[in-house]
Amino acid sequence: MxxxxxxxxxxxxxxxxxxxxxxxxxxxxxxxxxxxxxxxxxxxxxxxxxxxxxxxxxxxxxxxxxxxxxxxxxxxxxxxxxxxxxxxxxxxxxxxxxxxxxxxxxLASDLRELTAHREMERKEAAFKLHMVQNNLAQAQRERDLYDSNLWSAVGYQGIDPQQLQRDRREPDPHHQRRPPVFHSPGDWECPWCKAVNFAQREVCFFCRRAIWLQSL
Ligand SMILES: [Zn+2]
CATH class of the missing domain: 1.10.287 (Helix Hairpins)
Structure with missing residues (x-):
């Protein structure tokens, strides 16, 4: 078979x-x-x-x-x-x-995770940039206030401010034109040294006297 x-x-x-x-x-x-x-x-x-x-x-x-x-x-x-x-x-x-x-x-899951991670990084970078811009603006305001206080202090110590005004008008390359200073609401003027301080300060940045001392 x-x-x-x-x-x-x-x-x-x-x-x-x-x-x-x-x-x-x-x-x-x-x-x-x-x-x-x-x-x-x-x-x-x-x-x-x-x-x-x-x-x-x-x-x-x-x-x-x-x-x-x-x-x-x-x-x-x-x-x-x-x-x-x-x-x-x-x-x-x-x-x-x-x-x-x-x-x-x-792969699709990896791609989703990567996209979410990128978006998070982008938001974080945008937030940091925003903070840096804020700090820069604050620093510029402080510098302007400091300039203003400095001029006031010079006048307080007996130098004639009008003479300084005249000096500033002279074409001296060492002097630069200062921008105008705008005070925010709540900023306070020290009664001792006439420096203008930010609202949040409790001690005069120039003469170091505390705000509570000044109200006595
Ligand atoms: Zn002061």
């Missing part, structure tokens, strides 16, 4: 079909020989071998028929093997697709 009824690789499912093909193959000794000799070849090679047998004028007709049945059995076996291979390829492709999907999801 060439074909085994319980061989899953044979490609047949019906025992009666297997029995009939075995019977036809066994009508000549060449039939089973053809089946076993070529069991590992590809379909193209099997067909070429059958063609050579059919063209052989010395070969009896019964041998040719038996080999043709053997060729049919090999064809079924080949189809089953191809089906198994295709199934494995489909499985492999599905696994690849699943891997690619999860990689794409991970």
């Amino acid at each position: 060439s074909l085994k009824p319980d061989d899953p690789c044979g490609g047949f499912q019906q025992a009666k079909v297997v029995a009939f093909i075995n019977e036809k193959m066994a009508e000549h000794v060449k039939g089973p020989e053809f089946y076993f000799e070529n069991i590992l070849l590809s379909w193209e090679e099997v067909e070429d071998k059958l063609k050579a047998i059919l063209e052989d004028k010395e070969m009896p007709r019964q041998a040719k028929e038996a080999c043709t049945w053997g060729c049919l059995a090999l064809g079924m076996r080949f189809a089953y093997r191809q089906g198994q291979l295709q199934g494995r390829r489909v499985q492999w492709l599905n696994d690849c697709a699943r891997l690619h999907r999860s990689a794409a999801q991970a």
